[in-house]
Amino acid sequence: MRFFATILFLIPLYAQQPPEPKNLKVLKIPPAELIPTMRSYAAALGIKCDHCHMARDFASDENPKKEIARAMIAMAQDINSKFHDGKVHVTCYTCHRGATKPLTAPPPATAEK
Secondary structure (H helix, E strand, O other), X not given: OHHHHHHHHHHHHHXXXXXXXXXXXXXXXXXXXXXXXXXXXXXXXXXXXXXXXXXXXXXXXXXXXXXXXXXXXXXXXXXHHOOOOOOOOOOHHHHHOOOOOOOOOOOOOOOOO
16 A cells, blocks of 8 residues: 555656756757757767766856857757758768767778788
8 A cells, every 4th residue: 555655646756847958058949858869969979968068067057068069059050951951961970970079081091902
């Protein structure tokens, strides 16, 4: 019986909406899409959240890399806005390919034997 009482107590906690994200200056997405979007950025750059964010305060602007990330996101949004089909053509992965610095040239060619 205690188990069911505990479950009834916990259900409303899980049914609540997630808190509204703070300090979103460039991303204009629904709150439910924020974490998946951030995870895709982390994967595209091969980083963890604390690369751009402060560990205990994700809304903080103390880390200068966060402003660089905003500029890069705005750049990708601007490029994508020029395509009239509404599709996303450019993402972080387009240039970064899992590296923190954009890969602007192909790897050196290897000599054939």
